[in-house]
Amino acid sequence: MERPSWAPPDVDIEQPSISRIWDWFLDGSHNFAVDRKVARQMLRLMPEGPRMAQASRAFLRRAVRMCAAAGVTQFLDIGSGIPTVGNVHEIARLADPRARVVYVDTDPVAVSHTRQLLAGDPTTTVLRADLREPEEILDSPELNGTLDLDRPVAVMLIMILHFVPDEDDPARVLARFRDALPAGSMLAIAHGSPTTENMPDEHLHGAREMYERSVAQVRLRTRPEVEALFDGWQLLDPGVVWIPDWRPDPNDAGPRFDIPNAGYAGVAVKL
Structure with missing residues (x-):
């Protein structure tokens, strides 16, 4: 495959990426043939995949607006992915022009394109780092040059924690972020679920096994398990619910969000 002009030189274009x-x-448009191949294989078993992605992005927008309405003007988006319309800084600045944002991802394509998007913006930056290494994020000059950790920060973890297996202790990771942030900080989580209502179990298992062989291990969690990830935070209404059901916005309504197996989501505050 010919390397696209926008692909960083250190990216393996034959290795699929989350x-x-x-x-x-x-x-x-910033994906390779190998990514599209895996995605199409997934769609044969899980045709609602794009709608699930749209639903999680819609939740991100709603959560950012809620955090901004609560007076939080600093955002840490970990597992931010490749820039698309409706990024955190765009949504937050509609509520408060003073909003400051740090994006974090492990994918060099995502980081490269976020850097291009943010070029010349002193209040928003991007860091290539791994959620499982919280000190690397919290001690980074990118974060400390953009955010003030003495003031509340909203941590956004959208469809990323199911790539953190139990052996990497996601509770420990989240506790480190919680302990580093002041009262009034907020945590938004969207998480894949092993429970479906419209998909045969064998399709779910097949999609999961195919994804794990090609891309990364997945640890889908039940609603009580997702609720446990908010330990030490005060969950806000309506608690942990199906992603489309978290404070739904009429503007998000429509067939593409009518998916009962989108995963779980919730937002909490540190008291």
């Missing part, structure tokens, strides 16, 4: 598969689901 961020680029998601980009394809969201009708983006």
